[in-house]
Amino acid sequence: MNTNIILQAKDLKKYYGKGETKVHALDGVNLEIETGKFVAIIGTSGSGKSTLLNMLGGLDTPTAGTVTIGNTELSQLNDEQLTVFRRRRIGFIFQNYNLIPTLNVWENIVFPIAMDGQKPDQKFIGEIVQLLGLEQKIHSLPNNLSGGQQQRVAIARALASKPDIILADEPTGNLDSKTSDNVIALLHMTSQKFHQTIIMITHNPEIAQMTDQTIRIEDGRIVGGL
Amino acid sequence: MDDWVRQMGGDPDSNSSDNMSGAVNTMTNPTFEPTTILLGAVVIILFVLCGYLLIYNVFDIAVMQEIRRYGLYRTVGMSRRQVKKLINRQALWLSCIGIPLGLLAGYFIGKTALPRVMSILSSSYENVAINVEPSPILFVGAAVLAALTVFLSTRKPVRVAANIPPIEAFRYVEAAAGKKTAKKSTAGASLPRLAWSNLGRNKCRSVFIVASLALCVVLLNCMGIAAESVDIEKQVSYSIRTDFAVVNAASTNGMEGFTRREQGLNMEVIDAIHAQPGVSGASAIYKNTLDDSNVTYDFPVEFTYTDIDTESGIPAAYTDGGIRFQLGDDGRALCNVYGMEETALSRMDLQEGETDAHTLYERMMNGEGVLLGVQSDMGTSVLFPDFNLLDVGDMITVYKNGEPIMELPILAKAALNGDDEEIGYTTNGPSEVGGEGLYLYLPTAVYTEIYDEPVIYKYSFNVEEGERAAMTAFLEDYVTNVDPSLNYASAEDARQDAMATRTMLQFVGGLIGIIFGVAGVLNLTNTIITSILARRHEFATMQSIGMTTKQLTRMMVWEGIFYAVGACIAGLILSVILAFTVVRGLTGSIWYFTFHFTLLPAGIACIVLLIAAAVVPAIALKVFNKGSIVEKLRVAE
Numbered sequence: 024m025n026t027n028i029i030l031q032a033k034d035l036k037k038y039y040g041k042g043e044t045k046v047h048a049l050d051g052v053n054l055e056i057e058t059g060k061f062v063a064i065i066g067t068s069g070s071g072k073s074t075l076l077n078m079l080g081g082l083d084t085p086t087a088g089t090v091t092i093g094n095t096e097l098s099q100l101n102d103e104q105l106t107v108f109r110r111r112r113i114g115f116i117f118q119n120y121n122l123i124p125t126l127n128v129w130e131n132i133v134f135p136i137a138m139d140g141q142k143p144d145q146k147f148i149g150e151i152v153q154l155l156g157l158e159q160k161i162h163s164l165p166n167n168l169s170g171g172q173q174q175r176v177a178i179a180r181a182l183a184s185k186p187d188i189i190l191a192d193e194p195t196g197n198l199d200s201k202t203s204d205n206v207i208a209l210l211h212m213t214s215q216k217f218h219q220t221i222i223m224i225t226h227n228p229e230i231a232q233m234t235d236q237t238i239r240i241e242d243g244r245i246v247g248g249l
Numbered sequence: 250m251d252d253w254v255r256q257m258g259g260d261p262d263s264n265s266s267d268n269m270s271g272a273v274n275t276m277t278n279p280t281f282e283p284t285t286i287l288l289g290a291v292v293i294i295l296f297v298l299c300g301y302l303l304i305y306n307v308f309d310i311a312v313m314q315e316i317r318r319y320g321l322y323r324t325v326g327m328s329r330r331q332v333k334k335l336i337n338r339q340a341l342w343l344s345c346i347g348i349p350l351g352l353l354a355g356y357f358i359g360k361t362a363l364p365r366v367m368s369i370l371s372s373s374y375e376n377v378a379i380n381v382e383p384s385p386i387l388f389v390g391a392a393v394l395a396a397l398t399v400f401l402s403t404r405k406p407v408r409v410a411a412n413i414p415p416i417e418a419f420r421y422v423e424a425a426a427g428k429k430t431a432k433k434s435t436a437g438a439s440l441p442r443l444a445w446s447n448l449g450r451n452k453c454r455s456v457f458i459v460a461s462l463a464l465c466v467v468l469l470n471c472m473g474i475a476a477e478s479v480d481i482e483k484q485v486s487y488s489i490r491t492d493f494a495v496v497n498a499a500s501t502n503g504m505e506g507f508t509r510r511e512q513g514l515n516m517e518v519i520d521a522i523h524a525q526p527g528v529s530g531a532s533a534i535y536k537n538t539l540d541d542s543n544v545t546y547d548f549p550v551e552f553t554y555t556d557i558d559t560e561s562g563i564p565a566a567y568t569d570g571g572i573r574f575q576l577g578d579d580g581r582a583l584c585n586v587y588g589m590e591e592t593a594l595s596r597m598d599l600q601e602g603e604t605d606a607h608t609l610y611e612r613m614m615n616g617e618g619v620l621l622g623v624q625s626d627m628g629t630s631v632l633f634p635d636f637n638l639l640d641v642g643d644m645i646t647v648y649k650n651g652e653p654i655m656e657l658p659i660l661a662k663a664a665l666n667g668d669d670e671e672i673g674y675t676t677n678g679p680s681e682v683g684g685e686g687l688y689l690y691l692p693t694a695v696y697t698e699i700y701d702e703p704v705i706y707k708y709s710f711n712v713e714e715g716e717r718a719a720m721t722a723f724l725e726d727y728v729t730n731v732d733p734s735l736n737y738a739s740a741e742d743a744r745q746d747a748m749a750t751r752t753m754l755q756f757v758g759g760l761i762g763i764i765f766g767v768a769g770v771l772n773l774t775n776t777i778i779t780s781i782l783a784r785r786h787e788f789a790t791m792q793s794i795g796m797t798t799k800q801l802t803r804m805m806v807w808e809g810i811f812y813a814v815g816a817c818i819a820g821l822i823l824s825v826i827l828a829f830t831v832v833r834g835l836t837g838s839i840w841y842f843t844f845h846f847t848l849l850p851a852g853i854a855c856i857v858l859l860i861a862a863a864v865v866p867a868i869a870l871k872v873f874n875k876g877s878i879v880e881k882l883r884v885a886e
Contacts, residue, residue: 043266056424063603066634077879080793082793082877082879082882083877083878083879084877102797102798103797103798106792106795106796106797107797109793109794109795110794110795110796111795114794115793117790117882121786121790121794121882123443123787123791124787125443125446125450126443126445126446134791134794134795134796135795136326136796137439137795138791138795138796138797138800139795141846180794184795193545234704
């Protein structure tokens with residue numbers, strides 16, 4: 024394996040249902056992502072891009088094929104190990120932010136680190152918070168934040184544990200275009216500043232153009248952009 | 250009837266309000282005393298409250314889970330009124346099924362459990378028949394109460410369902426984080442803290458859960474204190490002063506009593522007892538009967554009126570205060586007169602005058618006077634003023650066949666218990682012979698000098714501890730096989746009778762406590778399950794960003810434990826407060842209670858609750874949080 028490759032998917036397949044109703048959500052995906060790249064996965068609704076992202080993040084198990092992050096093959100890990108792997112090595116950003124409503128901004132950001140039983144790196148997280156413009160909101164509860172602010176908290180949360188890779192599922196899907204541009208710019212900036220690998224789903228071609236690399240997926244297969 | 254009241258723990262002769270036995274009276278013949286009504290009202294309110302908490306919670310949860318459906322109905326054209334009607338009808342249907350089922354279950358449980366309770370209660374009366382009949386009023390009342398509870402409990406959930414705007418319903422997640430917009434904390438996110446902040450989401454429900462769990466702790470403890478406060482030795486010492494006493498069976502029969510010479514004990518039984526090992530402190534007790542009507546007494550008490558008993562034909566005189574003295578042949582008072590050995594007299598409760606039993610007995614032997622017994626409070630042995638008619642030094646003149654034969658000044662006064670009057674709680678004999686009037690105690694020698702044919706009504710004695718079982722067996726055999734006209738009483742029997750009261754309180758209290766406890770735990774289970782169902786998406790989020798299943802379980806266990814800890818703290822505090830106010834007040838009003846504080850029942854209840862609160866979330870999570878993270882993440886999208 025090329026030492027520069029952080030993530031590799033081999034012949035990834037995911038089928039749902041049986042017989043006539045069988046759905047080929049992923050139908051043999053092969054993929055290699057280099058460290059430090061900002062990659063966009065684009066495709067229409069139902070093309071299988073979310074399924075792919077879930078497979079890559081170890082949230083879902085493939086019907087066949089393997090996902091390797093660094094030197095770890097995800098299928099070799101049990102449920103608990105996979106969770107621990109996720110919180111240390113992968114950061115997630117969701118379309119609907121998925122912040123925990125009962126925790127304030129700071130607690131949300133350090134959640135994965137707290138779950139790992141670690142002390143958060145105050146200086147590093149402080150830097151992220153500043154970079155994302157969240158200093159004034161540190162004690163706010165999510166219900167008191169705008170969509171853009173919530174997504175910035177989610178980005179901070181994904182970055183806080185210094186993961187190898189960040190997976191973002193339509194991070195701008197619920198935001199207006201100005202805020203969207205802002206969020207993408209922030210993602211771009213952090214990826215460069217912290218040498219993060221980011222894989223982002225979007226169906227907005229303009230946003231995809233702002234990334235280093237675009238992968239187009241259709242009917243569970245990669246059809247271009249590699 | 251008087252006698253029976255006495256055996257039930259009351260004193261028929263006393264007008265003193267703190268002499269009534271509330272607990273027993275309410276069980277046997279419902280009186281409408283304020284305490285009884287209050288107690289009943291409290292119990293009913295507690296049950297309604299408990300039912301309310303449970304039913305409210307169930308409907309609240311049901312509505313919350315179905316809120317999208319109601320929202321959909323509203324979107325497609327159902328009016329607010331129609332949604333209300335829909336849920337009300339649901340409640341009605343459930344009531345139509347549930348209430349008859351509950352009544353049926355109640356009937357069968359009552360049919361099996363009640364005779365048990367009654368038989369515990371009435372172990373000392375062999376002639377009381379126990380018959381449990383369902384009362385239609387009770388059943389209708391229970392049904393109405395249940396229906397009322399359902400009606401009250403469904404008001405709020407119905408309102409919530411009807412008032413939710415159609416579009417909102419689709420987004421309805423239990424009050425995300427309340428009205429709070431900020432939380433000052435940078436401590437991070439430990440599992441207990443996560444659990445704690447979850448409780449704040451629906452404060453009202455959290456309070457309900459804690460209240461319903463605390464209720465069970467409080468109830469169990471109150472009943473536990475009541476049971477613990479049953480003063481067994483107080484009851485034993487009231488009913489018997491020696492280990493054993495043998496009497497004519499008439500004496501132990503609440504409907505009869507020792508009234509005739511022919512009921513006197515013969516020497517055979519006394520000799521037979523003496524032949525047994527370990528007997529000590531024995532004394533034959535003599536007593537006058539209706540056959541001794543030629544011996545009467547005169548003393549400085551004024552009678553205001555007289556009448557003749559229609560049944561017995563015996564004339565009686567009454568004091569101003571209504572104390573009844575039966576009259577003998579010459580129209581003077583018969584009194585209840587006892588003759589006994591010094592050993593028996595020394596066991597009496599001498600309160601005024603010559604209180605040294607030995608000196609008193611010596612002086613009485615010299616013909617210097619007599620011991621006057623006065624009825625007293627069962628709990629405190631304070632002489633009842635109504636019966637305390639004479640003073641030490643007052644002169645009592647003994648008349649025989651109408652002629653004065655002896656002058657006996659009162660040397661001392663004693664507080665009487667059941668044993669001094671007759672035996673145990675039965676005092677029918679003295680009541681029918683001398684009436685409520687004077688109780689006079691004399692040495693055997695003086696007694697036998699006064700009465701022509703003195704008879705022994707009771708033989709009292711102690712037995713060495715190791716020989717008591719043998720003595721019980723001997724007496725049991727004697728009164729069954731040798732002389733069935735006799736009966737015996739023992740301190741052990743009295744103790745067991747007293748224990749029965751405690752057992753009954755423990756049984757009933759435990760049952761009520763367990764019912765409330767089960768309701769509380771059901772409430773908790775409901776809430777935890779709802780919480781899990783409502784937060785599946787949130788759990789999936791937490792799991793996706795690094796919370797392991799173990800950590801999730803631990804967080805939920807913490808949540809359950811917080812409820813339980815809240816309930817325990819509230820329950821313990823309330824238990825202490827109620828113990829020293831209500832429970833002490835109620836037990837203080839019944840003579841055979843001596844308030845005894847304990848927190849043991851509450852402690853045990855707390856431990857059980859804590860365990861249940863830890864186990865329920867773990868199981869609920871296993872059962873209700875199934876499915877992959879991806880599936881659950883998709884729920885809200």
